[in-house]
Each structure stands twice: as structure tokens, then as C-alpha cells.
Amino acid sequence: xxxxxxxxxxxxxxxxxxxxxxxxxxxxxxxxxxxxxxxxxxxxxxxxxxxxxxxxxxxxxxxxxxxxxxxxxxxxxxxxxxxxxxxxxxxxxxxxxxxxxxxxxxxxxxxxxxxxxxxxxxxxxxxxxxxxxxxxxxxxxxxxxxxxxxxxxxxxxxxxxxxxxxxxxxxxxxxxxxxxxxxxxxxxxxxxxxxxxxxxxxxxxxxxxxxxxxxxxxxxxxxxxxxxxxxxxxxxxxxxxxxxxxxxxxxxxxxxxxxxxxxxxxxxxxxxxxxxxxxxxxxxxxxxxxxxxxxxxxxxxxxxxxxxxxxxxxxxxxxxxxxxxxxxxxxxxxxxxxxxxxxxxxxxxxxxxxxxxxxxxxxxxxxxxxxxxxxxxxxxxxxxxxxxxxxxxxxxxxxxxxxxxxxxxxxxxxxxxxxxxxxxxxxxxxxxxxxxxxxxxxxxxxxxxxxx
Amino acid sequence: xxxxxxxxxxxxxxxxxxxxxxxxxxxxxxxxxxxxxxxxxxxxxxxxxxxxxxxxxxxxxxxxxxxxxxxxxxxxxxxxxxxxxxxxxxxxxxxxxxxxxxxxxxxxxxxxxxxxxxxxxxxxxxxxxxxxxxxxxxxxxxxxxxxxxxxxxxxxxxxxxxxxxxxxxxxxxxxxxxxxxxxxxxxxxxxxxxxxxxxxxxxxxxxxxxxxxxxxxxxxxxxxxxxxxxxxxxxxxxxxxxxxxxxxxxxxxxxxxxxxxxxxxxxxxxxxxxxxxxxxxxxxxxxxxxxxxxxxxxxxxxxxxxxxxxxxxxxxxxxxxxxxxxxxxxxxxxxxxxxxxxx
Numbered sequence: 153x154x155x156x157x158x159x160x161x162x163x164x165x166x167x168x169x170x171x172x173x174x175x176x177x178x179x180x181x182x183x184x185x186x187x188x189x190x191x192x193x194x195x196x197x198x199x200x201x202x203x204x205x206x207x208x209x210x211x212x213x214x215x216x217x218x219x220x221x222x223x224x225x226x227x228x229x230x231x232x233x234x235x236x237x238x239x240x241x242x243x244x245x246x247x248x249x250x251x252x253x254x255x256x257x258x259x260x261x262x263x264x265x266x267x268x269x270x271x272x273x274x275x276x277x278x279x280x281x282x283x284x285x286x287x288x289x290x291x292x293x294x295x296x297x298x299x300x301x302x303x304x305x306x307x308x309x310x311x312x313x314x315x316x317x318x319x320x321x322x323x324x325x326x327x328x329x330x331x332x333x334x335x336x337x338x339x340x341x342x343x344x345x346x347x348x349x350x351x352x353x354x355x356x357x358x359x360x361x362x363x364x365x366x367x368x369x370x371x372x373x374x375x376x377x378x379x380x381x382x383x384x385x386x387x388x389x390x391x392x393x394x395x396x397x398x399x400x401x402x403x404x405x406x407x408x409x410x411x412x413x414x415x416x417x418x419x420x421x422x423x424x425x426x427x428x429x430x431x432x433x434x435x436x437x438x439x440x441x442x443x444x445x446x447x448x449x450x451x452x453x454x455x456x457x458x459x460x461x462x463x464x465x466x467x468x469x470x471x472x473x474x475x476x477x478x479x480x481x482x483x484x485x486x487x488x489x490x491x492x493x494x495x496x497x498x499x500x501x502x503x504x505x506x507x508x509x510x511x512x513x514x515x516x517x518x519x520x521x522x523x524x525x526x527x528x529x530x531x532x533x534x535x536x537x538x539x540x541x542x543x544x545x546x547x548x549x550x551x552x553x554x555x556x557x558x559x560x561x562x563x564x565x566x567x568x569x570x571x572x573x574x575x576x577x578x579x580x581x582x583x584x585x586x587x588x589x590x591x592x593x594x595x596x597x598x599x600x601x602x603x604x
Numbered sequence: 605x606x607x608x609x610x611x612x613x614x615x616x617x618x619x620x621x622x623x624x625x626x627x628x629x630x631x632x633x634x635x636x637x638x639x640x641x642x643x644x645x646x647x648x649x650x651x652x653x654x655x656x657x658x659x660x661x662x663x664x665x666x667x668x669x670x671x672x673x674x675x676x677x678x679x680x681x682x683x684x685x686x687x688x689x690x691x692x693x694x695x696x697x698x699x700x701x702x703x704x705x706x707x708x709x710x711x712x713x714x715x716x717x718x719x720x721x722x723x724x725x726x727x728x729x730x731x732x733x734x735x736x737x738x739x740x741x742x743x744x745x746x747x748x749x750x751x752x753x754x755x756x757x758x759x760x761x762x763x764x765x766x767x768x769x770x771x772x773x774x775x776x777x778x779x780x781x782x783x784x785x786x787x788x789x790x791x792x793x794x795x796x797x798x799x800x801x802x803x804x805x806x807x808x809x810x811x812x813x814x815x816x817x818x819x820x821x822x823x824x825x826x827x828x829x830x831x832x833x834x835x836x837x838x839x840x841x842x843x844x845x846x847x848x849x850x851x852x853x854x855x856x857x858x859x860x861x862x863x864x865x866x867x868x869x870x871x872x873x874x875x876x877x878x879x880x881x882x883x884x885x886x887x888x889x890x891x892x893x894x895x896x897x898x899x900x901x902x903x904x905x906x907x908x909x910x911x912x913x914x915x916x917x918x919x920x921x922x923x924x925x926x927x928x929x930x931x932x933x934x935x936x937x938x939x940x941x942x943x944x945x946x947x
Contacts, residue, residue: 247652247654250651250652250913251648251651251652252913286920290651293651294651325859329859329860330859332722332858332859333858333859334855334858335855335856335858367647368640368643368644368646368647369640369643369644369856369924370644370920370923370924371647443679444674444679447677447679448679449627449678449679450631450659450679450681451631451659451661529663532631532633532659532661534661534662534663535633535659535660535661535662536639536642536643536646536659536660536661537657537659538646538647538650538657539629539650539656539657552629552631552659564831564833565636565639565662565831565833566640566833567640567832567833567850567852567853567856567857568856569856569857569860
């Protein structure tokens with residue numbers, strides 16, 4: 153056997169395989185495998201999109217109606233001797249007349265309006281009054297206390313329709329369900345339809361949903377997200393003000409200054425660990441440290457913000473370190489080479505170049521914090537809060553507030569079916585905020601990112 | 605450096621705020637059953653008085669009482685809502701932390717009802733024995749104590765529909781579970797004779813009671829750890845499902861739920877107040893006496909809560925499904941005189 157007689161290994165495979173234009177079996181197999189893999193990937197994405205579409209349709213179909221609200225126009229005569237028995241027009245004295253004193257006024261006004269419009273109904277005054285929200289009495293009282301001079305006059309007042317009536321015009325309540333429902337009768341629905349025909353009842357855009365505070369279980373029509381949005385905003389302010397500087401400082405030290413030893417290794421491992429710790433753990437920590445030890449108030453956005461800061465820090469540190477690492481060493485070398493100090497190098501050259509990455513990481517961290525509920529459960533923010541917190545510079549960070557995800561959770565717990573709509577509406581608002589934040593992150597990256 | 609500025613201003617803000625942290629609103633937490641009532645009262649209180657609306661949290665009776673007992677001070681609770689009476693151990697824990705002045709306020713009664721899908725089969729008549737036979741871990745069949753063999757309601761009571769048993773009962777984290785066990789399962793255990801059979805088989809009375817309360821674990825009885833809304837969702841997707849609800853929850857969802865009678869009595873605020881409907885329990889809240897006079901509006905809130913306008917039989921709480929306390933006047937006196945229950 154000599155080398156000359158043995159065919160070259162490469163040549164052997166080619167011999168007898170025909171032309172280059174015809175694929176051999178192994179190539180066919182390889183290509184088939186690739187095609188299969190593509191189909192797997194495509195299927196995975198399709199399943200994801202399908203789930204997303206399903207989720208969005210269910211949320212949108214349930215929740216979009218919360219952006220509309222049914223109201224009723226009633227001219228109310230503000231009977232002076234009922235609302236101000238002393239006759240001094242002193243708001244402090246008039247405040248002694250409670251909402252229980254205002255209820256008959258509104259009821260009479262409603263009955264009068266229906267009679268004037270020529271609508272015939274078999275309902276008694278109490279059942280007629282049930283078609284407007286309990287909230288409207290409080291609104292009327294606040295209005296009168298703010299304008300004591302209007303007593304004795306007849307004012308056109310726009311009041312909220314009750315949750316069931318509102319649901320009727322949104323298709324949630326029908327004559328069939330009203331038949332079985334203890335809280336509404338078909339006769340009341342007919343009355344509402346007659347009012348609509350007279351132009352006294354209308355469904356319009358629900359601004360109050362974004363500004364009004366939460367309302368109790370009996371008034372789903374009045375419940376809004378005002379306090380929750382403010383609370384979330386305050387917490388994000390705290391997180392941004394604390395997590396960004398601390399996270400960036402920690403990353404710069406670890407990445408640029410820290411010596412490579414066991415201690416920094418340990419710190420690194422722990423940061424990665426913390427990023428994976430369940431958020432409820434931070435809630436327990438927050439309760440122990442910030443409330444029980446430091447004595448900060450319960451249900452306050454400052455505590456929520458501090459807890460979420462702890463939760464967001466690892467995310468920001470990891471993103472920042474990745475951004476710093478991505479800056480080529482040649483930039484540092486050049487700066488150091490022309491005589492810049494280490495700190496000048498970092499702050500004048502490395503940090504500006506890493507900024508888009510840092511901002512993206514921060515925004516994603518914030519978005520994560522915005523959607524977090526579990527740690528807030530333990531620090532008292534999963535609560536029924538009706539008072540708006542003050543402005544941040546007036547100590548508002550220490551006033552009780554809720555947050556958007558918490559408000560969703562609260563709405564879903566309530567017995568009145570109208571809260572399903574409110575909860576879905578709140579989810580839409582939260583998703584919108586998250587979408588905007590992530591969009592901002594993408595735009596920032598697109599705009600400022602540099603490649604080497 | 606702007607970073608330094610931000611950090612400094614934040615810390616300044618924190619310092620400033622801590623100084624101005626004196627609390628001016630009442631802080632309440634506890635039972636999720638009491639939460640709707642407490643929020644109705646808090647809302648009306650905020651509307652009608654010069655005080656800010658109290659902050660009401662849920663989280664369960666036990667968690668609320670634990671936080672209530674953490675101590676005295678502005679960053680602790682003023683009021684704990686509970687769907688059961690405070691336990692001796694909890695009073696001790698309170699005392700150990702300096703909370704030794706507790707005012708117990710009973711606000712009324714809550715009915716517990718069994719309901720199924722509006723369009724499903726009719727479970728219109730239950731006896732406690734039916735529920736024990738359906739859900740008990742060991743039941744009496746032909747005089748023998750056996751692992752629960754029943755798969756359909758008609759297996760042990762011909763009047764009930766022949767459909768698979770599927771019960772959604774409150775999880776052990778709920779105060780409702782305790783009432784369900786004591787007033788339905790235990791009653792059924794005795795009524796079917798299983799209790800006697802257990803004693804006869806050599807168990808002590810305590811052991812027999814525990815054995816009575818054991819619920820079968822083969823998936824027929826599902827513990828619901830969430831809220832009634834979760835139970836409702838389960839019933840919605842299972843026409844044969846029977847769920848345990850609070851009366852107020854049922855009254856707000858009569859269009860989708862059909863309620864079952866217990867021992868022939870339909871649940872309503874009237875039948876529960878008269879004691880005809882057997883499954884109900886008192887609801888409470890506990891006031892920290894040391895906070896009265898310190899936290900503005902605390903006593904006013906408590907008095908307003910139990911006033912006739914609110915907690916009376918024609919008040920908004922009764923409208924929502926609370927069974928008004930027949931002895932409301934004495935409760936009002938308790939609040940008025942700040943009667944300390946620990947003395």
C-alpha cells in the first residue's frame with residue numbers, strides 16, 4: 153500500500169455523489185434540521201403572541217369601559233333652612249349637617265326631575281334615589297360647603313349614576329340579570345332608559361378615573377386611581393433619587409477602582425444573588441428596618457420607595473457594570489496616557505460613554521419597581537386610602553398612599569362586579585405607564601448608543 | 605456634582621419629613637371580612653367630619669392583631685379588625701409589648717352562605733350532615749367509619765342532585781374556615797353519628813373532634829386561600845361547584861349566584877339576626893386605648909362606626925349585608941366609656 157494508491161479522504165466523499173447542484177443526504181438532513189429549528193422558534197413566538205393577544209383582549213374588553221362613565225343631570229334646590237339651620241352661612245356650622253341630611257334633598261330633586269320630564273314610574277322615592285351613586289351626596293355637600301352663598305338657589309348638578317345603571321349602559325347589566333339582582337330592578341333600568349331619552353342621562357369620558365381617590369365597596373362608580381398614581385409617582389421619585397446615585401457609585405467603584413480580591417468577588421456574587429431574591433423578602437426587611445427600627449410611618453411612599461430601592465439596586469448595578477465594561481479599554485488608556493487622573497478618566501470619558509446603558513438599566517429597573525406589589529403588602533401600602541398625599545416638599549412622602557399595582561389588587565378583592573371593570577382599567581393604565589417607560593429606554597439606547 | 609446634590613437634598617428631605625411625621629389619620633388593619641364595612645365607615649367618616657379619612661388595610665385577622673400588638677406609638681396600628689374574638693395568647697403578647705388597654709367593639713354578625721352557579725343544578729337544601737358527608741375525611745357508611753367514598757351528592761342524600769361533589773371552601777388562613785368547621789362540619793359530624801362512632805372506636809373526645817374537622821384531601825374539597833372573588837371565579841367555570849361566601853358578597857352577586865338553605869332556612873340579615881340561620885359569626889374591632897386622645901379622630905371614628913346611623917339595622921352597613929348587632933346600645937356604651945377588656 154502506498155500513499156499514491158490511497159484516494160484522498162476528501163476526494164472519496166465527492167466521488168459518486170453526483171453534481172454540486174444535487175444535495176447529498178447529509179446536507180439534506182442538515183438543512184431539514186435547520187428548518188425544523190426555525191419552525192420551533194416561530195412556534196414559540198406565535199405562542200407568545202397568542203398569549204399576549206389573549207391577555208390584552210381580555211383586559212381591554214373588560215377594562216376599556218372604565219374610561220367612560222354615566223352621569224345624570226339633576227337641578228337641586230339647596231334648601232337653606234335644611235342645610236344651614238343656624239342661618240349664618242358659616243361653613244363650620246353648616247358642616248354639622250352630615251351627608252345623611254343631604255340625601256333627602258337629592259332624592260326629592262330626582263323625583264321632581266322625573267315628574268317634570270313626564271316620565272311615569274312605579275318606583276318609590278327610595279328606589280329612584282338608588283339609581284344615583286352614594287358618592288353624589290358627598291359631592292353635593294362638598295359643593296355646598298365650598299359655596300355657602302348659593303344656598304336657596306336651584307343649581308344644576310351632575311351626579312354619578314350608580315354602578316349597576318352605569319353597567320347597564322356598558323352592556324354589563326341586562327334586564328335578565330336585573331331580574332335576579334337584589335341591587336337593581338328592571339323597572340329602575342327602564343327609568344334610566346327614559347332619562348336617557350330625555351337627555352338627562354349621558355355617558356361620557358371618565359376623567360375622574362385618573363384623578364379621584366379610591367371609593368368603598370358600595371361606590372364602584374366613584375373609584376379612581378388618583379391616590380395610587382400619586383403614590384407610585386412618589387415611590388419612583390424616591391427610587392430614582394436613591395438607586396441611581398448609589399447604584400452608579402457602587403458600579404464605578406467595583407468596575408474601575410476596586411482591587412480584584414476575594415472580598416470584591418464576594419460582593420459580586422452577592423449582588424447577583426440579591427437580584428434574584430423574591431421581592432417579598434425586601435418587604436420583610438423594610439418592615440423590620442424602616443418601620444420598626446427607624447420609626448418611619450406605615451403606608452408611606454417613602455418606605456415603599458426605600459424598599460423598592462433595595463430591590464432595584466442590583467438591577468441597576470448589574471446594568472451599569474455591563475455598560476462600563478462595554479467602554480473599550482483604549483479610551484481609558486488614552487485618557488490616562490495624556491495625564492488624566494483615574495477619576496478624571498472615569499467621569500470625563502468612561503461615564504459619559506456608558507450613560508445610555510446606565511439610563512436604560514435604570515428605566516428598566518424603575519419599570520420593574522413600578523409593577524411590584526408584594527413588598528408593599530408588609531409595609532401597609534395595600535390599603536384603602538382616600539386622602540391625597542401632600543406635595544413631596546410638604547412632607548407628602550410620609551403621608552399614606554397606595555400604588556397602582558396595589559390598587560389593582562384591591563379592586564379585584566371587592567364583591568361588587570363593577571370593580572372587575574375598574575381593575576382592568578387600572579391594569580390598562582399601568583401597562584401604558586410600563587410601555588412608555590420601556591419605550592423611553594429603547595429610544596435612549598437608539599439615540600445615544602455608540603458602537604466600536 | 606449633580607449626584608451629590610441629589611443625594612444631599614434627598615437626605616435633607618428625609619430628615620425634614622421625619623420631624624413632621626406626626627400622624628393625623630387613624631390607621632386600621634386586619635380581617636378582609638371586616639374591610640368592606642370598615643372602608644364604608646372610613647369613607648363616610650372622612651366626608652362628614654373634619655378628620656382625614658382613616659387608612660384601612662386588610663391582611664387577615666391574625667396578621668392585623670399581631671401588628672396591633674407590636675406596641676404603642678405613632679408607627680403602630682390604632683385599630684385591628686377581626687372576624688373572630690381576640691385570643692388569650694394575643695392579649696398576653698399585647699401586654700408584653702405594652703399594649704394593655706384594649707377596647708373590644710363588636711360591630712355585628714356576618715352570615716356564611718353556600719352558593720352555586722345560577723344556571724347549575726339546584727343545591728337548594730343543605731343540612732350540616734350533607735356537607736360533612738360530602739367533605740369529611742372519614743365518614744360513617746352503613747355504621748362503619750370509612751375513608752370518604754362519596755363522589756356524588758346523591759350518594760348520601762337522594763334529594764340532592766346526582767352531580768360530582770366539588771366544594772370551594774375557605775383556606776385555613778381565613779377566619780371563615782373556623783366558623784365553617786365549627787358550625788357546619790362539626791355539627792354534621794355529630795348529626796351523622798360519626799362523632800359517636802369515633803368515640804366508640806376508642807378516641808378521646810379531643811381526638812374525635814379533630815378527626816371530625818379533617819377535610820378530605822382527594823381534590824373534591826378545594827381550599828381557597830384568596831378572596832371570595834376567587835371562589836366566584838371557580839364557581840363560574842364549574843357548574844357543579846358549591847362555594848362558601850360571606851352573606852354580603854352573595855347579596856352583591858345575586859345575579860350569578862344561587863344560594864342554598866341550611867336546615868331549611870334561607871340566609872338573610874333577618875334570619876341571621878334571629879338566629880334561625882345557623883352559620884354566622886360576630887365581627888369585631890379592637891381599639892388601642894393608649895392612642896385615644898393622641899391620634900386625632902380615633903374615638904370619633906369608633907363612635908361613628910357603632911352609631912345607629914351607620915351600624916343600625918337601616919344603616920349602610922346593614923344595606924351591604926352586615927347583620928346588625930341586637931345589643932348595639934351596649935356596644936355604643938363600651939366605646940363611650942372606653943371599657944378596657946383586659947381589666
